Amino acid sequence: MRRRLWHFHGGLHLEGHKDLSMHEPVAAAPLPARIVLPLAQHIGAPAEPEVKVGEKVRKGQRIARATEYVSAPIHASTSGTVVAIEEQPVPHPSGLSAPCIVIEADGQDEWIERQPVADYENLDPSALRNVIREAGIVGLGGAGFPSFIKLNPGPDKVVDLLILNGAECEPYITCDAMLMQEHPRRIIDGLLIMRHALRAKRCIIAIEDNKKVAHTVLVNALQEHEAEFIEIVQVPTVYPTGGEKQLIKVLTGKEVPSNGLPIDIGMVCHNVATAAAVHDAIAEGTPLIERIVTVTGEALDRPRNLTVRIGTPFSLLLEAGQWRETDTDEVLMGGPMMGFAVPDLDVPVVKTTNCLLARPRSQPHRQPAMPCIRCGQCARVCPAQLLPQQLYWYAHARNFDRIQDYHLFDCIECGCCAYVCPSHIPLVQYYRFAKTEIWAQERQKQKADRARQRHEWHLERLERRKREEEERRRRKKELLKKSKAAGGDAAKKAEIEAALARVKAKKASRQAARANTENLTDAQKQAIAAVEARRQRLQKGGDSGDSQ
Amino acid sequence: MLTAILVLTVLALLFGLLLGYASVRYKVEGDPIVDQIDAILPQTQCGQCGYPGCRPYAEAIAKGEAEINRCPPGGETVIVQLADLLGREPIPLDAERGEAKDTPTVVEIDENLCIGCTLCIQACPVDAILGAPKQMHTILKAECTGCNLCIPPCPVDCIRIVPVEEDISTWRWPEPKIDLEQPVDVAEETA
Amino acid sequence: MTDYLLILVSTILVNNFVLVKFLGLCPFMGVSRKLETATGMGLATTFVLTLSAVCSYLVDEYLLAPLGLEYLRTIAFILVIAVVVQFTEMVVHKTSPLLYQVLGIFLPLITTNCAVLGVALLNVQTEHGFVESALYGFGAAVGFSLVLVLFAAIRERVNVADVPEPFRGPSIALITAGLMSIAFMGFAGLVKG
Numbered sequence: 001m002r003r004r005l006w007h008f009h010g011g012l013h014l015e016g017h018k019d020l021s022m023h024e025p026v027a028a029a030p031l032p033a034r035i036v037l038p039l040a041q042h043i044g045a046p047a048e049p050e051v052k053v054g055e056k057v058r059k060g061q062r063i064a065r066a067t068e069y070v071s072a073p074i075h076a077s078t079s080g081t082v083v084a085i086e087e088q089p090v091p092h093p094s095g096l097s098a099p100c101i102v103i104e105a106d107g108q109d110e111w112i113e114r115q116p117v118a119d120y121e122n123l124d125p126s127a128l129r130n131v132i133r134e135a136g137i138v139g140l141g142g143a144g145f146p147s148f149i150k151l152n153p154g155p156d157k158v159v160d161l162l163i164l165n166g167a168e169c170e171p172y173i174t175c176d177a178m179l180m181q182e183h184p185r186r187i188i189d190g191l192l193i194m195r196h197a198l199r200a201k202r203c204i205i206a207i208e209d210n211k212k213v214a215h216t217v218l219v220n221a222l223q224e225h226e227a228e229f230i231e232i233v234q235v236p237t238v239y240p241t242g243g244e245k246q247l248i249k250v251l252t253g254k255e256v257p258s259n260g261l262p263i264d265i266g267m268v269c270h271n272v273a274t275a276a277a278v279h280d281a282i283a284e285g286t287p288l289i290e291r292i293v294t295v296t297g298e299a300l301d302r303p304r305n306l307t308v309r310i311g312t313p314f315s316l317l318l319e320a321g322q323w324r325e326t327d328t329d330e331v332l333m334g335g336p337m338m339g340f341a342v343p344d345l346d347v348p349v350v351k352t353t354n355c356l357l358a359r360p361r362s363q364p365h366r367q368p369a370m371p372c373i374r375c376g377q378c379a380r381v382c383p384a385q386l387l388p389q390q391l392y393w394y395a396h397a398r399n400f401d402r403i404q405d406y407h408l409f410d411c412i413e414c415g416c417c418a419y420v421c422p423s424h425i426p427l428v429q430y431y432r433f434a435k436t437e438i439w440a441q442e443r444q445k446q447k448a449d450r451a452r453q454r455h456e457w458h459l460e461r462l463e464r465r466k467r468e469e470e471e472r473r474r475r476k477k478e479l480l481k482k483s484k485a486a487g488g489d490a491a492k493k494a495e496i497e498a499a500l501a502r503v504k505a506k507k508a509s510r511q512a513a514r515a516n517t518e519n520l521t522d523a524q525k526q527a528i529a530a531v532e533a534r535r536q537r538l539q540k541g542g543d544s545g546d547s548q
Numbered sequence: 549m550l551t552a553i554l555v556l557t558v559l560a561l562l563f564g565l566l567l568g569y570a571s572v573r574y575k576v577e578g579d580p581i582v583d584q585i586d587a588i589l590p591q592t593q594c595g596q597c598g599y600p601g602c603r604p605y606a607e608a609i610a611k612g613e614a615e616i617n618r619c620p621p622g623g624e625t626v627i628v629q630l631a632d633l634l635g636r637e638p639i640p641l642d643a644e645r646g647e648a649k650d651t652p653t654v655v656e657i658d659e660n661l662c663i664g665c666t667l668c669i670q671a672c673p674v675d676a677i678l679g680a681p682k683q684m685h686t687i688l689k690a691e692c693t694g695c696n697l698c699i700p701p702c703p704v705d706c707i708r709i710v711p712v713e714e715d716i717s718t719w720r721w722p723e724p725k726i727d728l729e730q731p732v733d734v735a736e737e738t739a
Numbered sequence: 740m741t742d743y744l745l746i747l748v749s750t751i752l753v754n755n756f757v758l759v760k761f762l763g764l765c766p767f768m769g770v771s772r773k774l775e776t777a778t779g780m781g782l783a784t785t786f787v788l789t790l791s792a793v794c795s796y797l798v799d800e801y802l803l804a805p806l807g808l809e810y811l812r813t814i815a816f817i818l819v820i821a822v823v824v825q826f827t828e829m830v831v832h833k834t835s836p837l838l839y840q841v842l843g844i845f846l847p848l849i850t851t852n853c854a855v856l857g858v859a860l861l862n863v864q865t866e867h868g869f870v871e872s873a874l875y876g877f878g879a880a881v882g883f884s885l886v887l888v889l890f891a892a893i894r895e896r897v898n899v900a901d902v903p904e905p906f907r908g909p910s911i912a913l914i915t916a917g918l919m920s921i922a923f924m925g926f927a928g929l930v931k932g
Contacts, residue, residue: 098716435721448591563819
């Protein structure tokens with residue numbers, strides 16, 4: 001029975017370039033000599049290292065713990081010695097460095113003792129989520145959101161539909177397709193685990209209709225009793241069907257509200273690779289230490305998919321793909337639409353690295369921009385139903401208030417608008433610029449509010465001190481007046497005595513504090529006591545009230 | 549003639565009474581516009597505008613005593629926002645007040661030189677320096693506004709200005725610069 | 740009933756005070772930079788125009804006309820308008836200090852808005868009754884606000900666009916106003932008179 005599908009607004013039909021990297025089965029990438037593991041490979045707070053330099057670690061050992069709720073631990077991808085915990089270049093468009101743990105591999109590739117979960121169905125969903133959390137699993141579709149949070153619907157929400165996103169709509173990328181072809185059972189078993197954690201009613205695995213082999217393999221791998229609640233659906237190949245909100249629209253006709261989440265309409269969406277990772281964590285006790293990466297592009301002589309340990313440098317993978325270095329200007333992490341250029345090719349593969357793309361110089365990448373002619377093509381293809389033209393004009397004019405009226409933050413940066421623009425305006429660059437400017441302004445505002453508050457407290461503190469000074473002076477004056485009236489000298493003498501007593505008490509307490517005698521032997525303590533006694537005798541024998 | 553004058557006088561008196569009543573009934577207390585101006589100012593509390601803090605400057609702007617272009621730490625952004633708020637034209641920064649910083653800065657104490665005199669602590673308008681007499685002084689960089697008021701009082705000149713470190717979480721995408729004035733030879737580009 | 744409807748359609752569209760009669764151009768150009776201020780100004784002017792149209796009618800009908808002091812109309816109407824504007828200023832200052840600050844000098848300048856005096860004098864000239872005067876004033880104000888808001892919205896977009904250097908600023912604004920005026924000519928003939 002054909003399931004009814006819907007369309008989302010806009011979208012593009014792009015050349016897939018998928019065959020390029022699907023000639024060979026997935027192979028294991030060579031093991032690097034050094035692994036560099038960034039502490040922040042996910043959305044949320046960076047992990048905190050729990051190993052020291054010089055410590056020996058084994059494969060799969062947790063080396064950094066999650067710090068907050070939205071955070072994930074990091075595990076060693078191979079056995080070796082921790083040689084440094086320092087800033088290293090990481091794959092980010094800025095080219096900046098970030099704190100990483102560097103491990104020198106010992107070549108043994110020795111596992112820690114792994115503990116699979118025997119019977120997950122009898123495990124409480126929250127305990128199950130904890131196992132998934134401890135395995136360091138994050139969204140492998142590219143976002144890197146800690147998956148255990150998306151497996152927690154919350155006490156009052158019901159999950160009608162659990163979707164596994166196998167669309168993989170971006171050209172050139174084939175890692176999910178190969179995973180579906182070669183390991184369908186891992187995906188389906190992962191789906192069952194997720195379904196148990198979410199208590200979801202129905203499940204769909206969505207695949208674009210250009211992945212016919214993957215579809216057949218998955219359908220054949222599905223068991224009869226599972227087919228009652230798991231449906232494998234082929235969706236039309238349109239970019240960007242793989243976007244969460246777009247996929248939900250295609251499968252159900254429902255739209256996720258602006259600024260909302262799919263759980264708000266009773267749905268949860270995970271990537272197929274995330275499901276496979278969840279299966280590995282439960283069935284084998286394997287944490288997330290490797291993933292499939294597509295190494296592709298016409299500048300490679302052997303484009304293919306590789307199973308790569310997290311922390312492997314890009315250069316190693318490009319070598320494995322037989323990269324023609326002189327023929328390429330830049331290497332992208334990600335696909336041609338949403339990827340970014342990597343300035344330093346020794347940066348490590350992180351959990352969210354799905355593809356390395358190297359295109360030859362002969363392919364024109366960027367054309368010079370011309371003025372906007374207000375043709376409106378961008379609005380026609382926007383899958384989020386925004387007005388890219390208006391966003392462009394306001395970003396160009398740096399009018400960051402008006403631009404938010406046009407829902408700038410609903411933009412998924414898919415690049416459809418820039419692709420169709422006849423003037424070749426780099427539209428997505430404008431939106432990214434506007435977004436980070438707005439975030440920077442918000443941070444500035446918060447900092448200014450804090451500074452204002454601190455300044456007010458500063459003024460209050462000064463006020464209070466002035467008041468206390470005046471109070472003290474007033475009291476002293478009164479005391480003096482009273483003492484003068486009552487026979488001054490006696491009161492004054494009492495004051496002096498009191499002051500002397502205070503000083504003595506302070507000195508005694510300071511000396512006691514400096515004593516520091518806990519770690520001494522009894523003999524030593526006796527010797528010190530003798531010296532002290534002698535000193536007291538001398539003091540008493542000398543001038544009275546003498547201060548040392 | 550007399551009736552005309554009489555009529556106009558009566559009208560004027562009547563309206564005068566009405567307005568007098570209205571001015572009492574709709575009296576405005578305080579000046580909420582000062583709060584709005586203060587919310588835009590960067591709260592560096594540096595005094596470069598000539599006023600002892602951001603709030604006094606905000607009050608001066610509201611009274612019309614000061615121009616909106618006297619804040620170097622705020623720079624052009626603040627001038628434009630103030631102009632927007634008050635319905636005035638944005639004007640360039642008053643060069644006499646100082647130069648706008650192109651990168652945000654904070655200060656740092658050289659611990660080898662610090663003598664623990666607390667003079668900088670007393671100078672800091674937001675209490676961003678931690679320390680006590682004869683104890684090491686430290687700048688809380690997260691709270692430092694970059695006003696540089698602590699530098700003159702230091703007797704051993706141990707405070708230096710450092711740029712705020714940028715990391716991945718605060719990195720901003722650069723503004724795309726397209727030179728639309730240059731004519732594009734399309735034939736040459738696509739060859 | 741249809742008479743009242745005709746007055747409204749006529750003042751709002753056909754004989755729009757700004758784009759056809761070319762009155763009230765000063766606030767039209769001055770307050771139309773931002774959409775929010777334009778809306779605020781439109782509301783303030785509506786209040787002033789309607790009130791002053793009614794008050795002017797009353798002053799003329801029950802004070803000036805019986806005493807034969809028609810020649811004092813201009814002075815008396817200006818007096819009425821000035822009072823109404825002052826009153827409006829106080830109310831705006833109390834209810835929205837931000838709008839007050841933003842409108843700035845243009846709020847008291849509604850006094851010199853020729854559209855306001857124009858409405859008062861035209862009401863007398865066309866011998867409108869009480870309700871008609873009120874509707875005429877209200878319609879004129881609605882027409883003014885409509886055009887002001889439209890113009891502000893267009894100006895916001897024009898200001899961020901790639902306008903050629905010689906045309907930037909007031910030049911392109913005036914050209915836009917002229918084009919809007921031509922567009923409103925399309926309503927001619929919709930209502931007789």
